Amino acid sequence: MSYVAPIKEMLFVLKELAGIDEIARLPGFEDADADTARAVLVESAKFCGEVLAPLNAEGDKYPSVFIDGQVRSSPGFKEAFREFAEGGWQSVQHPTGYDGQDLPKSIGTACAEMLHASNMAFALCPMLTDGAIEALLVAGTDQQKKIYLPKLIAGEWTGTMNLTEPQAGSDLALIRTRADPNDDGTYRIFGTKIFITWGEHDMADNIVHLVLARTPDAPEGVKGISLFIVPKYHVNADGSKGARNDVQCVSIEHKLGIKASPTAVLQFGDRGGAIGELVGEMNRGLQYMFIMMNAARFAVGLQGVAIADRAYQLAVSYARERVQSRPVDGTASEAIAIIHHPDVRRMLGTMRALTEGARALAYVTAAHCDMAQRHPESVARLHHQAIYEFLVPIVKGWSTELSIDVASLGVQVHGGMGYIEETGAAQHYRDARILTIYEGTTAIQANDLVGRKTARDGGLVAKKLIQEIALTVEALGSQDGVAFDLMRRHLAQGQRSLETVVNHVLANVQEDPNGVFAGSVPYLKLAGIVLCGWQMARALLAAAGKRNEDPRFYSAKIATAQFFAQHVLPQAVALEAAITSTKGDEGMLVLDEAQF
């Protein structure tokens, strides 16, 4: 079955929760109002639904293949990428100065969700290209920007990120790839990079590798890492493509999912050195990466939302068609479509509530990014930037963790058919499984949340958000009805749990780092649950006010918010109990490794 982008839902979130009207008042975004958003979303939905979605199962069935140092992409992908580029879809969020459309991130986020939902393996290629563009915008010279950005933004060339090495995954301090200076200011790059997404393929004329490496006299550890542009084909001064550079794809991985997306092992410098150019200042490579990393991590979080929605759509479609068993309430004597069975409703409700909550939080996070970049007042920019940075690890960690559960429920709704590959539910379950791993595992996100995002500012941003949640709890109190009662009760409890845990983290992170970091992922999940619950509460308030405008849409939104309050928010208390009772000097944390 195909993918139908939930445009109405997306526009609801953009308007009612992410504040697209406010964003349209920012300098340079004057045209980006709700009408523009709708027009862009409709076009994007059309392209994604018609061109990319049908290729998703094909790409899984016929993965990209490695033949003699080259990668042949899955059938139809090359043509689809051409259409993608010609449609201008690579350019959505990039500056007009390099032929981009310069749309707000909040609108770009909706487009990106569609891309990933329709074909995640495909969408990884433009996603990585976005990363390369960001890196060059942040740190490239004018000449580098002039040469590379128009090609990348036009979708003529694609980009990659080369961080990981066999011994250096989460721990980039262990990077060994070497960059030896040449007399002409370029460098010769030597080393092996692994897990390079779309690191080799046949969809574009050139591939622009951004590579982390060390110069000979660089300090040890993360402070000695620099960033280099290493194109697959050399680029002449006029921007035209030159000879082949000394970077070779030596193999691609046999993966659990996202099989159309080639994951390359790249060998640099086997024939004298791959020629690279330094990007930005020497030894500042990791800092540039960190600037981009928020965008990249956010994008992966969005993949979680996307695949969750795709899995949900497939499950709903099956549940409407599959007839099995009589209703438990005895209202019919014949078997009925399983969508009417209470447990199927519970499963679909769980999938939907988690997905909508995560979508709302992601779009709101994107809106903070827009405000951080364009707000005329610097105080406001800093405020939004801080919130954006606080939310990114949560969007990344929580949306991806839940996407695995949602995809798994999607299999379950299908019963035995879910286990048969042809049905498609299993592909989502396999594809989703990468999301909690790449661009920083959930533990890495949680470390970031504890260290840089909570402890560093003494919980300032965390507590600002907790205060805002309290205001929403108050607002819920002014409304009657079971959905409001349940949401008020459970959001209030969730808010208290979050506050308790933030205080626990602040109080103990110095003295008992092991205990606190053993609770870091539970803290991230708790934050995800409460912040998404908060967005669902805001959605509930908005929906209640507009119920008469579109009763079917808004009553479904209210039901989903109620479900979130009943089934998801109560988990906050359980996480609080685990986090606050964990101490670094006891239990599982002090066993020796042979006791495992």
Added chain:
Amino acid sequence: MSYVAPIKEMLFVLKELAGIDEIARLPGFEDADADTARAVLVESAKFCGEVLAPLNAEGDKYPSVFIDGQVRSSPGFKEAFREFAEGGWQSVQHPTGYDGQDLPKSIGTACAEMLHASNMAFALCPMLTDGAIEALLVAGTDQQKKIYLPKLIAGEWTGTMNLTEPQAGSDLALIRTRADPNDDGTYRIFGTKIFITWGEHDMADNIVHLVLARTPDAPEGVKGISLFIVPKYHVNADGSKGARNDVQCVSIEHKLGIKASPTAVLQFGDRGGAIGELVGEMNRGLQYMFIMMNAARFAVGLQGVAIADRAYQLAVSYARERVQSRPVDGTASEAIAIIHHPDVRRMLGTMRALTEGARALAYVTAAHCDMAQRHPESVARLHHQAIYEFLVPIVKGWSTELSIDVASLGVQVHGGMGYIEETGAAQHYRDARILTIYEGTTAIQANDLVGRKTARDGGLVAKKLIQEIALTVEALGSQDGVAFDLMRRHLAQGQRSLETVVNHVLANVQEDPNGVFAGSVPYLKLAGIVLCGWQMARALLAAAGKRNEDPRFYSAKIATAQFFAQHVLPQAVALEAAITSTKGDEGMLVLDEAQF
């Protein structure tokens, strides 16, 4: 990496929790004491570790294949099955009268766990054969038993269960396969059966299909279903193999996992009718199935324990070897093995706590079955039978649900390597995914728990168990220490939640079946969490008493119990909140299907 059966842990559970010494006092089980258990387990561990475990990845890489109506099993499987049969491993729990070893189910359970952990796709074949043996023992004629049982118990022939049809999965009332009587008392079977595990293969000389079908004058629905033996090859009166029967494998499925295990579509009667014999009385097929179903569902629950343990072992092994990042507490300036990182401990702790809790509950359930079958007093037999039947859907549902989470954590511990198929973690994630589906989905187990196991006896058995938990809570109060404090607090809370929910179910199942059944899976999970927590509490008490005998083993057990109390038991409250607040006439349950 290979599989090492956790013999010490298994014996601890058998002795301290399942009461193997008491079982050895039952008539016919006099030899089945702890020493026998140890001897059997050591032999089983050897066979499983050496012969089956190494084939597990092979079977995944080279699935069984369908060629011209026949199935070629994965490389090495045929030879392994021969060894399995010759070692007498099919005969463990079956009667001595048919050349079985007649060991208690509690010991057989440990052996079965090893089989499934070492190679689940392989072990499915003997598991289904066990089912066929049970069916014939329950309902076969003396002649049927005499002909089929020795062959099946010797592992010369294998057995299958043919229930599902394209339109009849969870809902067996929809079965259409037809059985037309012949003059000689046999039947001609016509129909299509799907999802037949090991329904066709080359590992044994004959395959004994047990098939649900309807005779021409049978009542509609489940009351018109009869059970038939339909061997792949006819069997002569002397037990020798005759000509080919009219049952053909027309295809096997392309599945997410357990790829070595062929899942067949069987076509009966394309050439005039497959000859079958009635088993037991006409129209009682489903009743016989229900008798066997407890055993089959229990066995699948055990697969959950098994694959969880295998995934845990693999993750521990990787975590010991993989060096990455410095410790968060600053105790070293170099990168360390990731097993020392707090979040990896949390993941391994979660995997271990869930697995040990599920193992304990499964073995205790098996012990109740032993008591139910052999206790000299009928009152005691009924008591144990009732508890056994109550626990089966929980062992099936909860152990399998957690096995997916555990296998997923196993991938996560591996980071990027977990997503590469060669590592093996992904296979467990794929294999485990079937467990919540076959032999009745988790929803089917939960319906059973609500309807037949809780409501039917007015909560009698449920409340008996709740009282026993209360006694354990009391016992915990007599001990000092953080593990005891945490366990007492959270088990007491879990016990209260379980009681509240049981009362909620009893009070509302008649009036609001939709609301109650929307909470049925959460109820099953709650029961699983609390009952496994109870077993971990009993393990904690036992371990504390024996700590000095083997300090490293018992301190690990205490740490695991503490972890369970902190991280798993608190989830009970969240489930209680979801269950008790769900009503059938509101929210997600009253949306129309187009609103999804």
